Amino acid sequence: MFTFEQLEAAGLPVTRVWVDHFDNSQADFSRELTPAEVSKFQNIEKGLPISLSLSLSTSQNIILADGQDLAVVTFRGEPGATVDYTINGQAQSLTLDESGMDTLELTCDTPNTTLLVQVGSTRVVIFAVEVPA
Numbered sequence: 001m002f003t004f005e006q007l008e009a010a011g012l013p014v015t016r017v018w019v020d021h022f023d024n025s026q027a028d029f030s031r032e033l034t035p036a037e038v039s040k041f042q043n044i045e046k047g048l049p050i051s052l053s054l055s056l057s058t059s060q061n062i063i064l065a066d067g068q069d070l071a072v073v074t075f076r077g078e079p080g081a082t083v084d085y086t087i088n089g090q091a092q093s094l095t096l097d098e099s100g101m102d103t104l105e106l107t108c109d110t111p112n113t114t115l116l117v118q119v120g121s122t123r124v125v126i127f128a129v130e131v132p133a
Helices: 004-009 035-046
Strands: 014-019 025-029 055-058 062-064 071-076 082-087 090-095 101-106 113-119 122-129
Touching (some): 004 014, 055 113, 055 122, 071 113, 071 122, 090 101
Parallel strands (some): 062 122
Antiparallel strands (some): 071 101, 082 090, 082 113, 113 122
8 A cells, every 4th residue: 555645745746645445555657657656666566665766976085174174975866865874873754856866074173083974885984084274
């Protein structure tokens, strides 16, 4: 069983959900689903997690711990998708724009600090090093 809300949250173009006379969930969509959307729908039907195609990249992996030098982390995935991620274990979320992208600027003022940005098993690591004298 699935709900309208589940399909909508997955970014599927759902218009209606109902239960048929065999007690099975059914759905109508405003257009034909892409292969990636069909895969999402099938996962929802089976109660499996939705697999989002997501990539992370960073402008640099080493920054100065001066509170000004920054690393830009770029998230790329499905347009409009909500991405739950962590920075050193602290939960955060963002929504990808219509091009399927968003960025995060990270700075640090504590030398010898590691910043770990992680979405599932996808991660980038940024090291903050002491400012040279």
